[in-house]
Amino acid sequence: MMLNGKLIIDELLIILFVFTLSLFPMEARTTSVNGQKVLVISSYSPIKEEGNHLIASFIDQMRVDSEAKIFVEYMDCEASPVFETWVGWMRQLFAAYKVKPDVVVLLGNEAWSSYRVTCVDSWHEIPVVLGYVKGAFIDYENKDKKLFSVADMMPMKESFGDFRITGYSYKDFVIENLSLIKQLQPHIRKVAFCYDNRYNMAFFESYINDLFKQIDSLDLRYMDGCKLSTPQLLDSIACMDDSYAILSAGWYTDALQYPHAHSMLHNELARYTSKPVYQVLDQGTSNMNYIGGYFISGEDLGKDLALLTHCVLTKGFENSPAFQFTPSLPNYYINYPTFVASGIDPSLLPENTVFYNEEPSLWQEHPVEVILFVCLVILMVVIFIGILNYRKRKEDAYKTANTKMMELLSRMPDMATIYDSDLNIVDIVNPDNHNWKDVDTRCQIGKNLKDLHLEYPQAKEMLDEIILHVKRTVETGEVTVFNCKYGKKDRIKYTKARVVPFENNSVICFTHDVTPYVVAEKEILRLKTFLQSIMDNLPVGLFIKDVSNEYRYLFYNNKVSEFYKEAFDCMLGKNDFEVNDLKASLFREEDNRVLQSDKPISFNRVLFDEETGLPVRWAVTTKTRLEDKEGNLYIVATMVDTTDIRRNELELDDIRRELSVALDAGSLSAWCYDVQKDTFTSLYRKTLANDGLSNKGALDLLHPDDKEKYSRFMSRLSRGVENKLREVFRFRRGEGYDWFETYAIGLKSEKTGEVEQIIGTERNITGEMKRRQELEENKLQLDFTLDAAQIISWEYNPDTRIFYSPRSTVFEGMTISLDEYLSFVDLEDRDLLRKGLEDLACGKIHVMEVQIRTMVPALGDRWFEMHAVPYGRNENGKIRKLIGLRRDITDLKMTNELIRLRNKAEEANRLKSAFLANMSHEIRTPLNAIVGFSNLIAMAEEPDEIGEYVKIIETNNELLLQLVNDILDLSKIEAGQMDFNYSAVDLSEIFNNLQQIYKSRVKDGVDLVCHLPSVACVIHSEKNRLTQVLSNFLSNACKYTSEGSITMGYERIGAILRFYVADTGKGLAEENIPHVFERFAKFDSFVQGTGLGLSICESIIQSLDGKIGVDSELGKGSTFWFTIPYNPVNE
Secondary structure, eight states: OHHHHHHHHHHHHHHHHHHHHHHSOOOOOSOOOTTOEEEEEESSOHHHHHHHOHHHHHHHHHHHHOOOEEEEEEOOTTTOOOHHHHHHHHHHHHHHOOSOOSEEEEESHHHHHHHHHHOOGGGTTSOEEEEEEOSEEOOGGGTTSOOOSGGGSEEGGGGOTTSOEEEEEOOOOHHHHHHHHHHHOTTOOEEEEEEOOTTOOTTHHHHHHHHHTTSTTOEEEEEETTTOOHHHHHHHHHTOOTTEEEEESOOSOOTTOOTTHHHHHHHHHHHHOOOOEEESSOOOSSOTTEEEEEEOOHHHHHHHHHHHHHHHHHHOSTTSOOSEEOSSOOEEEEEHHHHHHHTOOGGGSOTTOEEESOOOOGGGTHHHHHHHHHHHHHSTTTHHHHHHHHHHHHHHHHHHHHHHHHHHHHTSSSEEEEEOTTSBEEEEESGGGOEETTEEGGGGTTOBTTTHHHHOGGGHHHHHHHHHHHHHHHHHOOOEEEEEEESOGGGOEEEEEEEEEOSTTOEEEEEEEOHHHHHHHHHHHHHHHHHHHHHHTSSSEEEEEETTTTTEEEEEOHHHHHHHTSOGGGGBTOOTTTTTOTTHHHHHHHHHHHHTOSSOEEEEEEEEOTTTOOEEEEEEEEEEEEEOTTOOEEEEEEEEEOHHHHHHHHHHHHHHHHHHHHHHHTTOEEEEEETTTTEEEEEESOOSSOTTOOHHHHHHHBOGGGHHHHHHHHHHHHTTSOSEEEEEEEEEETTEEEEEEEEEEEEEOTTTOSEEEEEEEEEEOHHHHHHHHHHHHHHHHHHHHHHHTTEEEEEEETTTTEEEOSSTTTTTSSEEEHHHHHTTBOHHHHHHHHHHHHHHHHTSOSOEEEEEEEEETTTEEEEEEEEEEEEEEOTTSOEEEEEEEEEEOHHHHHHHHHHHHHHHHHHHHHHHHHHHHHHHHHHHHHHHHHHHHHHHHHHOOOHHHHHHHHHHHHHHHHHHHHHHHHHHHHHHHHHTOOOOOOEEEEHHHHHHHHHHHHTTTSOTTEEEEEEOOSSOOEEEEOHHHHHHHHHHHHHHHHHHOOSEEEEEEEEEETTEEEEEEEEOSSOOOTTTGGGTTSTTOOSOTTSOOOSOHHHHHHHHHHHTTOEEEEEEETTTEEEEEEEEEOOBTTO
């Protein structure tokens, strides 16, 4: 009902407008250019025109300014990006237009490139308006000429020759769009730049790379339409994580030169990703995948070209502007529904952003209802006539639009069939482009699809598909895409169809013959299957990577899948990075090494068990570089499974390693003594005996006191009296003797039973023997040192809570309980000692260091420093005891206290002197100004001069008064007498009052903005002091802000309230920020102030249990803030 009412309102408004116009004579606005003809040649297809509306805008503007006849021709260069095809098309156009136009409008570089080559002599003097081109000319005729950068391209004006050319150029704002992405989505680190690159410009990728380098922390992923098909692009986008954003420069064709790439991409994109797409250029307002971008709109470009064309028609070419950049300015255009769905903060949008597809707000619709009431009273007589006239114009407009639509459809390469809701064929456009079994499809107009079953039974399958999808589109209004085939055996045809809603509940079915593509794909599949069967039967693994396609896998065989024990086909068409392989960087480094080498290179591969982390499979991969005739590079790799060989090697290594580890763990050397040969041999490491030493030689190395013991040791083992013995000997090493611990075992012969060999180990224990001696000496020295330093050791058992000390003077006894000892400790220190012991016992701390005061009758008041650490754990893992030291620090405490008091007195005296000196200077400055200008008033005669002096005196009076008030507040703070009267405080009321006070104090060109929560906040606090702090912040902001804005407000963050005043003023240097709250801190001598305000603010906020701070950047502005606890009145 609301929709019908709105339509009635719209009709009545039109009637009112017509009636008003009929009352007043109106002069004609159009310039008389009747009979003149304008030919518009677009390089592109109607599909692209539907996106940017350039031609529609051009035509609308021309109809406003003139009555010239306009003819539009579409070259559709995206469908056939071949220069020779364009030339042929252009020659056919010259032949078809027998009557020359007065102006030719060329849209796009392709149209101009072919026009300048094919232009006939009779058209050479026709003025040309060139539009929708860049500042550089792309010579498609000589496209094979190597261009290494944008700088190598010819300026557009140099391509004009002797043609009479004017027009407007434009450019893509890539950097501005990258900055927009960073502003709206700061987390973005990578941008997928999608461009069809339909003419394979090799330098374009390096050009885009250079632009990306100008934006910090953004990496480029270039999605090239010359290398990727549209499905491959969609697959790549689906693999992108949240760190990616998508930026489109147009995707109207792809590597397969698919003519409907643009439609396929945007119909399927929502199924692959939810990321919005940013636009480098205007690609229309109807596509919900686009979020918008920074560009010049197609409508503005069309209007600019129309105005220029009208100027050429009316004033002549010589009196028209020369070729230049288009007058219209770029802007930020945002698709409102897509932007809202993205969840991006609207406050991040740039100023003057233009929304499209935004529904009007409710308040904008209400005034119309008032107008309706008035119109109904005034226009009752003329309603009937007005409605009839309006409906007639609507019918004429409908017929015109329908004619345009049919003309556009007729220029498309595909056949278009229109069906009504009952499945009747209404019309067929371009029937020559599509036939069913040699039967002209025009004969089918007026028939019902269901009746065609009987007439064409061989096409039943195709007709069923068409009926199904036409019904679905009629019922749901959704666009459907499907494939179908018809014919028999070698005459089978394949068709790709797309059904879209049309007017009056009808639909249009676009069909495109894709038979060559399908046949080619089937042949490729057959050859691929044959090759796969051969490769799968190879005895080794084999896989191939395409270097030019970012090292993606082209092929693999079964041996590769068997080795990895998984479905390796997940890698097909992807590279190691796209499947998140942890070794992707290593594999890429290997591939690069192979590309730089003329010989094959082998690499080891190891697979690890996911649960245990142990290696389970081994292989050797050999990679070779392969280059085909076209110069394309591939990595061909073979893989040989070496798991069985490697497992045998590992078993042998384990045995050796275990033996080595055992000997190393004990710092042992191993030796063997051959009883029959009387020789020693070293088995592991170097031994004392060395290779070939005899038993007598070993005796010569022994200490004289150990020789008899050694002889007995060897004899008992050699005779088999003992099977295994352990002994300690001293052997000569250099000029002294070292201690060695020796274990030995006798090995008997299985035949004779006699001992043949003695196997032994030796370990140098000289250090242990020396440490044992040093330990005894150190213990004596420690006891002496502790006595001298008045340090006494103690132990504490956490379970029994009993102290123990070998000296009774520690705890006034050998043992004492914790409670008994705490009775001697000062009341303020008891919890400190008790908590320290508990935390140390439960492992919260590793070292206890506390200072306590005790009162023992025998010693008096004493200060002790207690140190303790945990020692040992029981079977349950609990600490068994604490060991510690107690040191008497009474004398040290007395000395430190005296020093602290002296320093405090000296600091107070210094601060007093500095304060008096600063105050003397600060008070003298305004007083001098008041006295000086008072004298000048007596001598002045002019009233304006006297008024200026009085204003200066008033300013210095205010400064002096502020200084006195600040000194009084400071003195109250120092004396602890500052008044704080707490009450219920409405924070919104404070900010509203401050806004009223300071809105007249801000400088011209500065906005005062107040951000308050939607819900009012009433707290229990000190209203006057909060107002004082905020007023100080605002006063400083007004002084230092000359342009931009000053923003104030507050917000609740959990249990605290945060207040802030932000400005876009001068800002603070980084080195001044730590000193900003110090007394007399002034960083601009040209701005008046006491330098005490922020110091007083800091004291006030601290008294309110809050924090204060500043965030600032020099030249960009400052944000002063403070926080206080949130104490609501109602809680």
